[in-house]
Structures are given as structure tokens and as C-alpha cells.
Amino acid sequence: MRLLISLLYLIAAPAIAETNYETSSDIPYRAGDDLTAYQKERCRLDLYRPISSKGFATIVWFHGGGLTSGKKNIPKGLQEKGHAIVAVNYRLSPKVPVTACLDDSAAAVAWVFKNIKSYGGDPRKIFISGHSAGGYLASMLGVDHNLLKVHGIDAMKIAGLIPYSGHTITHFTVRKERGIDAKKPIIDKMAPLFHVRADAPPFLLITGDREMELLGRYEENAYFYRMMKVAGHQDIRILELDGYGHQIPDPAHPLLLRFMKQILQAPKPPAQR
Secondary structure, three states, rough: OOOOOHHHHHHHOOOOOOOOOOEEEEEEEOOOOOHHHHHHHEEEEEEEOOOOOEEEEEOOOOOOOOOOOOOOOOOHHOOOOOOEEEEOOOOOOOOOHHHHHHHHHHHHHHHHHHHHHHHHOEEEEEEHHHHHHHHHHHHHHHHOHHHHHHHOOOOOHHHHEHHHHOOOOOOHHHHHHHOOOOOOOOOOOOOOHHHHHOOOOOEEEEEEEOOOOOOHHHHHHHHHHHHHHHOOOEEEEEEEOOOOOOHHHHHHHHHHHHHHHHHOOOOHHHHHH
């Protein structure tokens, strides 16, 4: 769906009553005596949360950087909206293979599921998002259920996934590890497209303008959208931001917030109430 930028902020989530927030920084999400120095350094997260409310939703946010650079950040446009934000660092290629980046992302999400209640959050209201490489990680966690299963979490417990401009084909850093040119697309088990399925959490795919995005980033997301529908998935949407290239987080944040609101306000089956 093409989306006119002039309409973006008309659909932002409503203002939230004034609330106090606090940030807990550099929380380790892995434990054990066998952790490497690099795991101890990178496998950490920041937790931004409201301190005067309970049962709030949480957004787990993965930074971009091609899986080779970047660091955790708490997006300004998602702050002070009544929910928590968990910003995650993960190990980076080429120090580790991309499989380790994926396992770190799963370990971080598992930590949130197991610990957010103690901070006042509701583990039934966990959303996963991220930009670019972070969007790729979010999508993979939603469709390759083995990633979270290893950490004792059912991927279907995720309330929703909102990848921004993420690869749905095999990530170019994976291709680089294998000596494959970045412009040669492939689809294998390291691609969200490989794992299309009916039983996945709700998805909102957001990309920049198809004429301005990186390579075919819009088109591969559109194909993922179509194949998820073909596989029987009932709640997946795609939005294309006219006039924006790859750097879309600021205009995309209001869309994420609206999607969260729709999910959280949707009637729940009796067994889930």
C-alpha cells in the first residue's frame, strides 16, 4: 500500500497522560561462566519503561547497520507513549557469523519475555521491531520459530512484528560470508521468505519508496507479504512511504504505534482473556 507522507501524522497514536519514565542501562541478557569477552561486552540491553503504571506493552528494538555495525538506541519517536522500549546490542559480523547475531536477538527477546513482568510490563504485549538489519532480525524471529524455541519461548506469543526496511531474502552479510555478490539475491534458511507460514504473529511491513529504497528492498517485502498471504497468514500488512529512501524510522514510528494500538484493542478469544 502506498502511503502519502502528508497523512502520516494524522494517524499517530493519541497523546498519553504525563508519566514518569526511567532507563536501566547495560543489562546483560546472557548468563553463564562460559561467556566470551565479546558476549559480555555486546549482549546487553537498555530498558526504558514507565514507572507509575503496570501491565504496559513493550517494544523490543533492534538497531540497523548491516549486521556489521551499530549500537543500541531508544528511538525518540517511540518514547513517552505509555509503553516500555528495550534497545538491544548484539554481536556483529565479521567477529561472529550472522547465525550468532540471530541467536543473540532471540536470547534478548527471551530475556524480555521472562523478565518484563518484574518491571511492571505484560509479557502478552511484547512487540518486536527494528530498522534495516534490525528489521531483518525481527522478521526472522517471527517466522523461524526454532530461533526462540532454543530459548524456551514460543514465537506465537509475540504480539506483533514491525520490521522497517528489512531484508526478506538472505541478508547481504550472509552472502558476503559465503563469497556471494551483494547484488545476487538468494533465498535459503537465512531468509524470512524461506520460512513463510500461516502460524506467525501479526506483521506490519514498512519500507521506503520503491524508487528510493536500497536495491529491491520494497519489492522483496512485497513478495514476502504476498507469499505469507498465499501460505494462509491472516494478519500481515505492508506500507510504502512515498518520498522516503532507506532512512524511514521517524515517519514509520507513528505507524508502529497505530498498529500496536489496533492489536492491543482487538477483541481477544475467551481463552486469552
